[in-house]
Amino acid sequence: KAGVTQTPRYLIKTRGQQVTLSCSPISGHRSVSWYQQTPGQGLQFLFEYFSETQRNKGNFPGRFSGRQFSNSRSEMNVSTLELGDSALYLCASSLGGGTNTGELFFGEGSRLTVL
């Protein structure tokens, strides 16, 4: 079956702009998580959605937001971009719910560069 798909794969924005990243999970997976990966901080948890509800949120400012649709697809949005937001944004899906094994299936990521 198809893996986790993230779009766009690469994008360049300027400070102050906003960006929306999209993630399509593996079919049947109801949980979608987002992570930010940078050379300095490594992989950091942003938030997790399950059945259109945010279940967990990491320690990021309110400029970072997300949502999940009824088909489990998810988007994350970053407003008022800062240079420090340049990173690889990874989406991961899992079964979620009581059958969750804790295994996350990651996408290839969206690489955001803020100039």
Add this chain to the structure above:
Amino acid sequence: AQRVTQPEKLLSVFKGAPVELKCNYSYSGSPELFWYVQYSRQRLQLLLRHISRESIKGFTADLNKGETSFHLKKPFAQEEDSAMYYCALTYSGAGSYQLTFGKGTKLSVIP
């Protein structure tokens, strides 16, 4: 707050030599520990989890609660083991799995 520490950024070993990738964690409750791996030009993927107590691709990891460690070991390294390895911790809360990752160790196996 939970934390995962991988003290080595880079580990180089010769083919056939034993490998040990170190991982220490801090968490006051009962954690679940994982090792994720990223091979060149591939996605991050799960290698093994402590609750399964399994060996994957010859790798094993034992959770030592006394030393708060979850080191990854393999008796004989292969060239195809060269990759980035991440130790990760989570706790189960309402079925939600929020992973805390270490910063990773790059394993390089020298032919």
